[in-house]
Amino acid sequence: MHDIKFIESNLENFKENLSKRNFDLSVIDEVVNLNTKRKELTTEVETIQAQVKSKSKEVGMLMKNGQKDEAENIKKDVTNLKSSIDSTTSALNEVKQNLESKLSTIPNTISEDTPIGDDEAANVEVNKWGEPKSFSFEVKDHADLGENLGMLDFEKAAELTGARFCVYKNDLARLERALANFMLDFHLDNGYEEIIPPFIVNEKTLYGTGQLPKFEEDLFKLTLEDKNWYLIPTSEVPLTNLKANEIFNEQELPFKYTAFTPCFRSEAGSHGRDTRGLIRVHQFNKVEMVNITHPDESDKTLKQMVRSAETILEKLGLAYRTVRLCTGDIGFGSNKTFDLEVWVPSQKTYREISSCSNCNDFQARRASIRFKKQGEKPQFAHTLNGSGLAVGRTMVAILENFQNADGSVTIPEVLRPYMGGKEKIVSKNK
Numbered sequence: 001m002h003d004i005k006f007i008e009s010n011l012e013n014f015k016e017n018l019s020k021r022n023f024d025l026s027v028i029d030e031v032v033n034l035n036t037k038r039k040e041l042t043t044e045v046e047t048i049q050a051q052v053k054s055k056s057k058e059v060g061m062l063m064k065n066g067q068k069d070e071a072e073n074i075k076k077d078v079t080n081l082k083s084s085i086d087s088t089t090s091a092l093n094e095v096k097q098n099l100e101s102k103l104s105t106i107p108n109t110i111s112e113d114t115p116i117g118d119d120e121a122a123n124v125e126v127n128k129w130g131e132p133k134s135f136s137f138e139v140k141d142h143a144d145l146g147e148n149l150g151m152l153d154f155e156k157a158a159e160l161t162g163a164r165f166c167v168y169k170n171d172l173a174r175l176e177r178a179l180a181n182f183m184l185d186f187h188l189d190n191g192y193e194e195i196i197p198p199f200i201v202n203e204k205t206l207y208g209t210g211q212l213p214k215f216e217e218d219l220f221k222l223t224l225e226d227k228n229w230y231l232i233p234t235s236e237v238p239l240t241n242l243k244a245n246e247i248f249n250e251q252e253l254p255f256k257y258t259a260f261t262p263c264f265r266s267e268a269g270s271h272g273r274d275t276r277g278l279i280r281v282h283q284f285n286k287v288e289m290v291n292i293t294h295p296d297e298s299d300k301t302l303k304q305m306v307r308s309a310e311t312i313l314e315k316l317g318l319a320y321r322t323v324r325l326c327t328g329d330i331g332f333g334s335n336k337t338f339d340l341e342v343w344v345p346s347q348k349t350y351r352e353i354s355s356c357s358n359c360n361d362f363q364a365r366r367a368s369i370r371f372k373k374q375g376e377k378p379q380f381a382h383t384l385n386g387s388g389l390a391v392g393r394t395m396v397a398i399l400e401n402f403q404n405a406d407g408s409v410t411i412p413e414v415l416r417p418y419m420g421g422k423e424k425i426v427s428k429n430k
Contacts, residue, residue, distance in 0.1 A: 001365040002106055004035050004099070017109045020116060020327040027102060034099040041092040045085060052081045104207070105214060108362040110327060111336045117326035123339070124326070129310065130319030132343045133401050140407075141346035142399040143277035146172060148407050149427045154276075164267070164281045171425040172395070175411070176285060178418035179391050179398075180260040183287040186312055187388060192258040192289065197238035199261060200229050205241045208367030210333035210359075220264045220282075231264035236385040239290040244367040247378045253371060254293035254301065258388065260285065277396070279351065284392040291384040292369060295361065298382035299336075302358040305386040306338045309354040312389055316412045318397050319343040321350050335360045340389075342397040353393045356386030 007014050007028065015025050055078050062071035115124045146152025151172035157165035168176055188194060200222065206212040211219065211233060220231040232238060239257040263286050278284070289308065291301050306322060313320045325337040334357035341350035361380035364370070370378040402410040409425040416423060 001103060001362065002109075003365065004031065004103065008032060008035065014109070018107065020110060020114070021107055021330070022118070022328065023107060027106060031099060031102045031106070034095055034102060038092065038095045038099055041088060041095060045088050045092060048081050048085050048088065052078055052085070055081070101213075104366075107332045108335050108359060110330060110334075114330065114336065115324055115326040118328040120326075120329045122326040123323040123329055125321055125323050126338070127310070127322035129314055129321075130317070130343070132319050133345060135345065135403075137405040139345045139400065140403060141277065142396045145399045145403055145407065145409065149409070149425060151425070152278075162282075164275060165283055166278060166281060170428065171419070171422070174419060175398070175415070175425065176391060176395060178415045179394050180285060180287055181418050182415055183312060183388055183391070184258060184260055186315075187258040187287070187289060187308065190308060192256045195235075195239060195242070195257050195259045197232075197235055197242075197259055197261065199232050199264075201232055201237055201241075203228055203230070205237055205244070206230055208241050208244050209237050209363050210366060211237060214332060218266050220266060232261065233265050234263050234286060234385075235259040235261040235288040236290055239288060240292070240363055240369075240383050240385065241367055243292055243369045243381070246368075247370045247372050250294065250371050250373045253381065254291055254297065257290045257292075258288060260287045260391075278392045279396060281392065284390065286390045286392075287388050289356075289384075289386045289388040292364075292381050293384065294371070295379075295382045298358050298360065298384060301382075301384055302336060302338070302356060305356045305384060305388070306340070309340050309356060309386060309388050313340065313342060313353070315414045316394070316398065317414075318394075318401060320353070325355075331355075331357060333357070333359045333362050335362065342393070343401065344397060345400045345403075351393065351396075352390075353397065354387035354389050357384065359383045359385070 011028075011032065015028055018028070019025060055074050059071045059074050059078065062068075062074065115122055117123070140148070143152065143154065147154070149172065151169045153167040153169060154165075157167045160167070184194060203212055206219070219233060222229040222231070239259055242257065243255060262283055264283055267280055267282060289305050291305065293301050310320070310322060320340050320342045323339050323341060325339055330337050337355060337357040339352050340354040340356075342353040344351045360382050363383045364380040369381050369383065371381050372378045398412060399409055402412065404410060404424075407427060411419055411423055411425060
């Protein structure tokens, strides 16, 4: 969410910045016009209220002096003025609602050094680690590997729920849990506080992080007791809102949260590529990092979050690259984003496994997350979020990169303590 005063005082620069996102600038003009109307109606209401106050005093004086008829005439004027206040206030509230609605659709500004481009093809590689693995046999994709092991069951999941869900079994179920525990332990060692948040949130919570109203079609919506609730698309939503509507002391910063949760996304409009397997499913598990920090520290914090995600991939022995997202690929609420992409052998390409973003004060304004320095007015904190990592996609990378000619999968060494010392995953049918 943006401060309308900031928009008006920096109008041309604001428009120039959002033009890089190919955002419809007419929305900004509408917002400015609505705010002008808001100010006009506010002044009108205040003027009428002053008239009512003045005339009410006059009625009192006339009644005191015995001028009852004159007082009754002015009372009629007061009644008409109060009616005018009601109608003008109603118009004012409508304008305020429209202004709030329009403001909520304007994306975050982007940092000046964001690469310019229309889509992911313009993203800029900033780091690369490891060499894509070569194989002496024909590689299988993760879906075939998992099904051949008898440990990924897409057909049964479709019977239970529908397409693009999966049942994990046996060692792959344990491996999913091992990955989550390994990632959580890593983040706890780096100063994060582990949270188990609700997996269902309300509209206000989703509004706070920017998922509503713009991305409602991507959410799983529940209706309960005539109220709308939603399954979380990521634990960024409840974690960031842990400090919503609070004013805390500057000394308390930063707040560093991590959580392992299921995530639910409708993937509305997606088709074709990735509809088979674990890359793009309706339910997946993810370990999240959320930082709420001082504005002076947020860029440094973003680098630390990226480095955390990179280190996890390195410890797992998975080749990856880090890219800086361009203006056409960056998310709605982000000011600056780095994606980590892991090598997927069956596709002979890198695929996103983590996205780390600095949202500056964009979410903090929506959720009213503020801190106070002694003797100064409260100011908005900066919020950051990042995958650390997407567990399902990490599973994809491990299955494909550590597959063997006989269909077994070698367990990365760092995960073996979480797997009871087991070194390989093999089919129970063999």
